Amino acid sequence: xxxxxxxxxxxxxxxxxxxxxxxxxxxxxxxxxxxxxxxxxxxxxxxxxxxxxxxxxxxxxxxxxxxxxxxxxxxxxxxxxxxxxxxxxxxxxxxxxxxxxxxxxxxxxxxxxxxxxxxxxxxxxxxxxxxxxxxxxxxxxxxxxxxxxxxxxxxxxxxxxxxxxxxxxxxxxxxxxxxxxxxxxxxxxxxxxxxxxxxxxxxxxxxxxxxxxxxxxxxxxxxxxxxxxxxxxxxx
Numbered sequence: 641x642x643x644x645x646x647x648x649x650x651x652x653x654x655x656x657x658x659x660x661x662x663x664x665x666x667x668x669x670x671x672x673x674x675x676x677x678x679x680x681x682x683x684x685x686x687x688x689x690x691x692x693x694x695x696x697x698x699x700x701x702x703x704x705x706x707x708x709x710x711x712x713x714x715x716x717x718x719x720x721x722x723x724x725x726x727x728x729x730x731x732x733x734x735x736x737x738x739x740x741x742x743x744x745x746x747x748x749x750x751x752x753x754x755x756x757x758x759x760x761x762x763x764x765x766x767x768x769x770x771x772x773x774x775x776x777x778x779x780x781x782x783x784x785x786x787x788x789x790x791x792x793x794x795x796x797x798x799x800x801x802x803x804x805x806x807x808x809x810x811x812x813x814x815x816x817x818x819x820x821x822x823x824x825x826x827x828x829x830x831x832x833x834x835x836x837x838x839x840x841x842x843x844x845x846x847x848x849x850x851x852x853x854x855x856x857x858x859x860x861x862x863x864x865x866x867x868x869x870x871x872x873x874x875x876x
Contacts, residue, residue: 646786646874648750648812650764652731653794654776657744658684661723662713673707676715683715720744730774731767747790750783764807784810786874789819792826815872820845827866832859844870 654660663674663686673689675682682698692707703710724743731738731746735756739747753763764781771779782793793808810818822844825833841847847855848871856864868874 646815646872648754648760648783648785649747649787649790650750650753650760650767650781650783651741651745651747651787651790651794652764652767652771652779652781653791654727654744654771654779656684656686657724658715658720659686661720661743662716663711664723665719666711666713668711668713673710674713675703675710676713678715727771727774727776730770734767734770741787741791745791745794747787760809761807764809768806778806780806780808782808782810784818785812785815785872786869787876788869788874789815789872792819792822815874816845816848819870819872820848824870827870829862829866832863832866848872 658676659674662676663670663672668674671686671688673686673692673694675685675689675694677683677700680700682694682696682700682703684696685694685703689703689707689710692710694703694706694710700712703712720743724740728738728740728746735748735753737748737752741747750760750763753767754760757763757766760783764783768779768781771777780794780797782790782795782797784790784793789810793810797806797808820843824836824842824844824847826844827833827847836842836847841850847867850867852864852867855867859867
């Protein structure tokens with residue numbers, strides 16, 4: 641099975657990293673509603689802004705109408721990356737093979753850290769502790785077969801607190817079952833994720849249940865690749 645060959649990956653994710661970086665640069669008070677703008681559309685926003693109904697893709701004027709006191713900042717990708725450099729340097733100093741995916745998110749093969757720290761969850765918690773020491777106290781971690789599932793696992797981690805804590809570990813071989821109930825819009829292809837619900841396909845599991853040959857014939861190579869991800873097959 642292809643899934644059994646997918647590498648076990650550990651993804652670390654700092655929620656709302658771009659907002660955090662820009663708000664710190666502009667000395668915005670912690671907890672204030674903030675939105676980052678790109679081409680007059682909301683690219684990202686703080687938790688307090690989301691609580692008032694601000695969403696990604698919303699027009700600037702609508703965001704201001706919903707939260708009159710919101711701080712609107714122009715997104716600067718260079719600032720975003722520069723602010724993450726000290727965190728990335730700390731991670732690279734702690735273990736080899738760290739792969740930055742974007743500012744605020746990195747991946748590493750889970751095998752080495754798991755051996756060193758005595759298990760995948762222990763490794764994830766240790767690395768989250770390192771992030772906390774470098775100013776990211778609310779980071780999350782996910783471990784799974786393949787990058788797509790590991791990122792989804794990190795994003796679904798409940799955050800600091802009692803119980804499982806800020807780590808989601810998907811057991812090896814259970815990737816497809818973990819992904820199955822998640823919505824198809826996580827595939828991040830606007831055309832496909834707009835069409836699939838109109839066909840009655842709303843979850844990754846429903847998409848994965850389609851015959852691979854039928855998906856390739858109708859949606860082409862990109863559709864086939866996304867179908868593989870939904871099925872838990874991710875070679876990256």
